[in-house]
Amino acid sequence: MNFSQISVTLRRIANPEITVHGHCDVPCGIYDPKDAQLAAETVEKMMTLMDGVEANSNATRNSFIRYVTAKETHAEKVKHEVRIIWGDYFKPEHLEKFPDLHAKVWQIMKTASACRQGANVADAANLRQQVDEFADMFWATKN
Amino acid sequence: MGALSAWMPVSFQGDSMLPTLVVGDRLLVKRTQSDTEHKRGDIVFFRDPRGLSDTLIIKRIIGLPGESVRASRLVYINGELLKEPYLHDDIEEVSQSARGVNQIRDASYFVMGDNRRASTDSRDFGVINASEILGTAILRYLPLIRFTKLKRHH
Numbered sequence: 001m002n003f004s005q006i007s008v009t010l011r012r013i014a015n016p017e018i019t020v021h022g023h024c025d026v027p028c029g030i031y032d033p034k035d036a037q038l039a040a041e042t043v044e045k046m047m048t049l050m051d052g053v054e055a056n057s058n059a060t061r062n063s064f065i066r067y068v069t070a071k072e073t074h075a076e077k078v079k080h081e082v083r084i085i086w087g088d089y090f091k092p093e094h095l096e097k098f099p100d101l102h103a104k105v106w107q108i109m110k111t112a113s114a115c116r117q118g119a120n121v122a123d124a125a126n127l128r129q130q131v132d133e134f135a136d137m138f139w140a141t142k143n
Numbered sequence: 144m145g146a147l148s149a150w151m152p153v154s155f156q157g158d159s160m161l162p163t164l165v166v167g168d169r170l171l172v173k174r175t176q177s178d179t180e181h182k183r184g185d186i187v188f189f190r191d192p193r194g195l196s197d198t199l200i201i202k203r204i205i206g207l208p209g210e211s212v213r214a215s216r217l218v219y220i221n222g223e224l225l226k227e228p229y230l231h232d233d234i235e236e237v238s239q240s241a242r243g244v245n246q247i248r249d250a251s252y253f254v255m256g257d258n259r260r261a262s263t264d265s266r267d268f269g270v271i272n273a274s275e276i277l278g279t280a281i282l283r284y285l286p287l288i289r290f291t292k293l294k295r296h297h
Contacts, residue, residue, distance in 0.1 A: 016154045021201065
């Protein structure tokens with residue numbers, strides 16, 4: 001192999017002619033806080049329903065447990081959805097516009113945990129408001 | 144693209160194999176010699192099975208012929224969770240969007256990208272035939288700092 005062939009081979013190794021793609025149809029960068037907002041609303045709705053359960057029968061106990069389960073699941077979903085947008089979408093430059101972003105997310109995590117642990121409708125209303133504010137921040141930075 | 148050599152260098156593009164493969168990685172791939180050589184965990188490439196383009200797509204083999212697969216972000220093979228050390232640590236189950244096949248037909252494979260949140264793969268286009276697999280990625284040679292043999296893990 002002469003120098004020219006070696007040179008061509010090295011160039012081919014450094015810059016292959018063939019490209020393989022880790023393909024994804026959906027372009028990255030699609031985010032939407034509506035799932036978090038819907039989950040927060042569900043938490044509030046479930047707590048309201050829990051408050052309305054009075055008679056102590058199998059049927060009402062069953063309903064109550066279902067409400068609690070849905071509350072737990074959706075409070076966790078709020079945390080999950082908010083974390084994705086916070087971690088993947090928001091960039092350092094957004095902090096210039098919303099310097100309290102991190103604190104706001106931290107507060108959402110705390111409030112969502114309080115909603116999981118307890119049954120205080122005021123916590124759920126607070127969670128919904130905080131998530132709505134988070135969504136406002138998102139849309140205010142979205143081009 | 145002309146005839147494939149037995150061994151060849153390729154460039155990698157896209158996000159769907161994160162964190163294993165990163166845009167710009169240079170891989171050494173081995174041309175497929177036999178339809179039966181593929182194992183679970185192999186990173187293989189093939190043409191877009193939907194015929195939408197001539198794009199060469201690279202994914203990991205997850206399900207083998209005869210197996211049942213349920214896949215969302217985590218994967219269940221014949222009802223058992225598949226251990227996948229190459230995934231992001233924070234991967235979680237999204238069972239409501241699980242897709243799969245009851246029994247993978249002969250000489251076919253269920254393939255997925257390692258980046259489960261951003262990969263178009265067998266969850267979308269179904270299994271691929273063994274004969275469609277053009278080759279297997281064996282190692283990453285560039286960048287040198289991440290030179291590594293691409294393990295099967297299984």
